[in-house]
Amino acid sequence: MATETSERGQSAREQFVGAFTSRASKLGITSGPALVWLFLLLLTPLTFMVAVSFTSVDTLTYEIIWEPTLGNYNQLFAGQGPFWQTAFFQSLALSYFIAAVTTVLCLVLAFPLAYLLARRGGTTFKVVIFLVLLPFFTMYLVRAYSWYLMFGPSGVLNSTLMRLGITNGPLGIFNYGVPAIIVGLTHAYFPYMLLSLYASLDGLDFSLTEAARDLGASRAATLKDVILPLVLPGIISGSLFVFVPALGAFITPRFLGQGKVLMIGQLIESRINSLYAIGYGSAASMFIVLSIVVAFALAFRYVSIEDLGGV
């Protein structure tokens, strides 16, 4: 552009290099594009979502009426009975319950496997990690669907049991419902927990556990007083990465609940897609956002954002 004014015949290449000479321009060029993108497609939409939750929407034109109101929040908790009987409160409480059980289940199941992976190298490690990563990289939707085939009154589990003569009729536990959802979510988010625990167990100096054992500590005491405190960051970050997505889950409860269980993600989706009730949806979303902020605030007392690396 500035060929006329620039001092004698600078080549395009030199100009390009020249643009990177000052520290400020380097910083601007590297940090700028992502900043613009995040501002336009993350910060602004989320900020407006918070704002929309405090406004009302014209039901005919879907235009937002920019007057502050608590109407959306009232609507969440308004019903025939007290607030704990509203659809919103019940699905929120149920979502918390399901997410918490899923997190605990993932932790209990993933710990032995992560320990094994951290202690054993070579072929065992490669094969196991491949077998774990493959379902992990397989589409989430496919995994939820595969459990949809397993559960249900005439699903694979029930029909196999009946065929083998173990039961006479379909078992309620293998029908669609809360247990099925918990199994599906545990299957979906198990790898997050495993990889977090593995990353932290892998950095653990196992001579410490040997020392504890030599000094007479029992296995249980070694686990409780040596291993657990050292892998706590892994446990916390793993739990975050299971709890947070499980709380906002949509597909799994949809397929494995079959209308009997309404988690908060589905509730919001149904209001938005059938009524375009963006005020209600935004206000309900605020409860998910707030839960996450609290969860992270608690977690950051023990871990830094760096520890949340990997996945």
Added chain:
Amino acid sequence: MATETDSGTETDRAPATEQGTGTGLLDHQRKEWLLGRGLYAIAGALLVFLWIPLAVMMILSFAVNASTFFPFRGFTLAHYAATFADGALMTSLWHSVQVATLAAAIATLLGVLASFALARYAFPLKETYRTFGILPMVIPGVVLGIALLIYFRTLLPQLFGITIVPGFWTIVLTHSVYGLPFVLLIVTSRLYTFDESLEEAARDLGVDPLTTFWDITLPIVAPAIGAGFLFAWIRSFEDFIRAFFVRGTMDVLTTSMFSMIKYGTAPKMNAISSFIVFVIAVVLAVAMNVGNVTGMVAGTESDEE
């Protein structure tokens, strides 16, 4: 072997470090053995848990009766044939590939640049910048999906007079933000371990900065950039909920599959799902043998086998 040492244990004790607690050697060994076996048994059971629904689905994809095993009526490839002949499904698969490629390309470009900023420079609010960079990965899909739906459909036209019709480009934009953290995390962790004296050496030898970047920096960081792109691509390809909200009337693979399940067409769903598992297995097997995928995923640095 254990029975032979039985009599000797009381007198010929091994050094105290070997013995651990006061229990007898036989007892100790058996305990170790049981614990070791127990660990493998648990690991085995977990792998069965992870694999059984997928395995069942893959078998059913070849079965004549596609929803349950019983009564079993034999194997067929008809479901696969029907699936690949389904024009609408194949179109949505093609859309998914296009969306994922574009979104991952944008995410990679932005993410690599931002990684250099984070790894090389100190600037005000750096931690805030990093947090915002990681945020799209952490926000649940429902929340991000709705926020962007409102943004694209209502706020942009109403407040700023910009109209982007929900469809292909809104999904690409959404996924480009969603993929950013995966690139950012992988590339920054690579840059932190990068030996900058290599660049200094090149410059001292009179190489200009652009050549230094091209010949020194890029080859070292390239595997991480590749892994970041792959992650962002897969995340976009498999995402349902974000795409579901901002898609308008356009279908990507996940949204088509969702309607297939909703309206109960199991045979095609089994076939396309199994096909995807198979393709991903091949890609992952190749990637694991080429680069250190495990290290990238677990966030641990280059513990080469």
